[in-house]
Amino acid sequence: MIEFKDISLVYPNGTQGLKNVNIQINPGEFVVVVGLSGAGKSTLIRSINRLVTPTHGELLIDQENILNYRARDLRKLRTKVGMIFQNYNLVKRSSVMKNVISGRLGYTGTLRSLFNLYPKEDMALAYRSLERVNISEKLYQRSDQLSGGQQQRVAIARVLTQQPNIILADEPVASLDPPTSHQVMTYLRKVNKEDHITTIVNLHFIDMAMEYADRIIGMRAGEVVYDGPVSEVCEATFEEIYGRKIRDEDRVGGSDDA
Amino acid sequence: MTEFTLPPKPKKTAWQKMRPYLIGIILLAIYIWTFSSIEIRWSRVFSQHTVESLTRVIPQLFSPDWSAFGKVMGLMWETLLMAYTGTLMAAILAVPFGFFAASNMVKNKFLNTASKWALNAIRAFPELVLALMFVAAVGPRPFAGVIAIAIGSIGMLGKLYSEVIESIDMNVVEALEANGANKLQVLFYGIIPQIIPEFLSYAIYRFEIDVRASTILGIIGAGGIGTLITIATTNRNWSEVGLILVVIIAVVTLIDIVSAQIRKRLV
Numbered sequence: 001m002i003e004f005k006d007i008s009l010v011y012p013n014g015t016q017g018l019k020n021v022n023i024q025i026n027p028g029e030f031v032v033v034v035g036l037s038g039a040g041k042s043t044l045i046r047s048i049n050r051l052v053t054p055t056h057g058e059l060l061i062d063q064e065n066i067l068n069y070r071a072r073d074l075r076k077l078r079t080k081v082g083m084i085f086q087n088y089n090l091v092k093r094s095s096v097m098k099n100v101i102s103g104r105l106g107y108t109g110t111l112r113s114l115f116n117l118y119p120k121e122d123m124a125l126a127y128r129s130l131e132r133v134n135i136s137e138k139l140y141q142r143s144d145q146l147s148g149g150q151q152q153r154v155a156i157a158r159v160l161t162q163q164p165n166i167i168l169a170d171e172p173v174a175s176l177d178p179p180t181s182h183q184v185m186t187y188l189r190k191v192n193k194e195d196h197i198t199t200i201v202n203l204h205f206i207d208m209a210m211e212y213a214d215r216i217i218g219m220r221a222g223e224v225v226y227d228g229p230v231s232e233v234c235e236a237t238f239e240e241i242y243g244r245k246i247r248d249e250d251r252v253g254g255s256d257d258a
Numbered sequence: 259m260t261e262f263t264l265p266p267k268p269k270k271t272a273w274q275k276m277r278p279y280l281i282g283i284i285l286l287a288i289y290i291w292t293f294s295s296i297e298i299r300w301s302r303v304f305s306q307h308t309v310e311s312l313t314r315v316i317p318q319l320f321s322p323d324w325s326a327f328g329k330v331m332g333l334m335w336e337t338l339l340m341a342y343t344g345t346l347m348a349a350i351l352a353v354p355f356g357f358f359a360a361s362n363m364v365k366n367k368f369l370n371t372a373s374k375w376a377l378n379a380i381r382a383f384p385e386l387v388l389a390l391m392f393v394a395a396v397g398p399r400p401f402a403g404v405i406a407i408a409i410g411s412i413g414m415l416g417k418l419y420s421e422v423i424e425s426i427d428m429n430v431v432e433a434l435e436a437n438g439a440n441k442l443q444v445l446f447y448g449i450i451p452q453i454i455p456e457f458l459s460y461a462i463y464r465f466e467i468d469v470r471a472s473t474i475l476g477i478i479g480a481g482g483i484g485t486l487i488t489i490a491t492t493n494r495n496w497s498e499v500g501l502i503l504v505v506i507i508a509v510v511t512l513i514d515i516v517s518a519q520i521r522k523r524l525v
Contacts, residue, residue, distance in 0.1 A: 051432065085432075089432065091451050093451045
């Protein structure tokens with residue numbers, strides 16, 4: 001369970017990233033965080049693995065305040081929290097396998113990892129992760145030879161290889177076309193349901209949020225302005241979150257041909 | 259059809275109008291001053307003496323003395339080895355400099371600036387000056403040339419390395435940190451794969467430069483083919499100088515072509 005207790009974050013330049021955030025995220029939930037750019041979505045999910053550190057409040061994961069964590073605890077936390085990025089962030093010149101096995105780095109001793117001496121089970125796990133996102137045939141290719149959607153699937157496989165309890169996805173489909181976006185979201189949800197991994201995704205497309213989320217959290221100017229199950233959300237809710245009328249560009253479309 | 263007119267140009271101040279003329283006048287003054295102070299004696303440049311030596315020297319330069327080919331190639335080989343050893347030493351020793359001077363790797367402002375300055379300071383010394391110092395220190399042998407090449411190259415390679423490191427995709431580093439990798443793992447999985455091709459490419463480019471530089475070093479006794487140039491010119495053995503030039507030009511061109519091919523494949 002992830003609990004935000006009165007979390008605020010002020011960046012060194014004075015920007016208020018988060019403002020008195022109080023939320024609870026239950027194990028196995030698929031939460032989509034929506035809001036316009038600059039609303040604090042990224043700051044919210046990056047707080048959970050401490051890529052950014054809130055300046056006030058308590059952030060509990062399984063009853064432990066992670067804001068006190070130092071280097072070693074932090075690395076342990078991060079091995080259990082997988083992250084997916086908008087730009088995939090694969091090492092482009094390395095092979096797909098090397099990228100996916102890097103999900104095991106947190107579990108592997110430094111020397112072993114430098115000489116590529118992974119246990120057989122880890123290699124098998126990495127391969128199975130690739131199979132789960134249907135891209136195992138690209139195993140030995142350089143990752144910059146893959147398309148955007150394929151790279152994002154490799155990024156999902158890397159996260160799966162981590163065997164995380166939580167997956168954070170920061171705008172995972174913002175650089176992809178509609179059909180590919182739906183494919184990536186479908187894989188994320190499949191993983192969430194099959195492995196009961198708590199999944200928190202930042203999105204700005206409202207139709208996509210509605211289609212995949214169990215629960216929607218709306219943010220504006222660093223504050224949580226909406227929090228509820230997807231069944232209670234309608235277009236008016238989004239207009240409230242965004243503080244304006246819904247426009248065409250807020251939808252990705254193409255959900256039927258996914 | 260209405261006539262289209264651009265909005266009026268912003269008014270220039272008097273200073274802005276004057277500036278180009280002023281710069282022109284200053285440049286002209288510098289040229290006049292330098293030419294007047296080097297005191298070229300045109301009467302000597304176009305004298306009977308010049309014409310005579312030219313007619314004597316130039317035909318000899320163009321009829322290389324192939325009997326010295328073995329000797330020249332031997333020394334050219336030594337020159338290449340000097341350049342290779344020197345560049346290799348620099349290519350390795352410049353790596354820590356590159357990391358320390360890269361602002362995205364070392365957050366300590368003092369260490370960062372100090373390494374950048376050190377690299378600038380090294381680059382301020384021409385190889386020839388370094389070689390003079392090492393000839394004095396270790397004696398007139400190729401080793402002096404190797405050290406001079408190595409130190410001279412560290413300055414440039416360290417700077418280029420640091421620029422390569424500063425231009426890597428730090429998001430990849432963030433991603434690896436986010437899955438629990440430690441600093442060494444981030445280095446080997448995230449940073450090194452991104453920098454290796456550029457590092458190699460710059461090292462090979464520097465080898466090209468060092469081959470050219472080490473042909474000269476022998477003139478002051480630091481080993482290589484330069485020694486032969488000095489001996490041949492003092493003996494006025496122009497046809498041997500001609501051969502040396504032919505060999506240097508051929509070898510340097512060959513190395514340029516090969517290195518360009520390798521570098522194209524690397525990046």
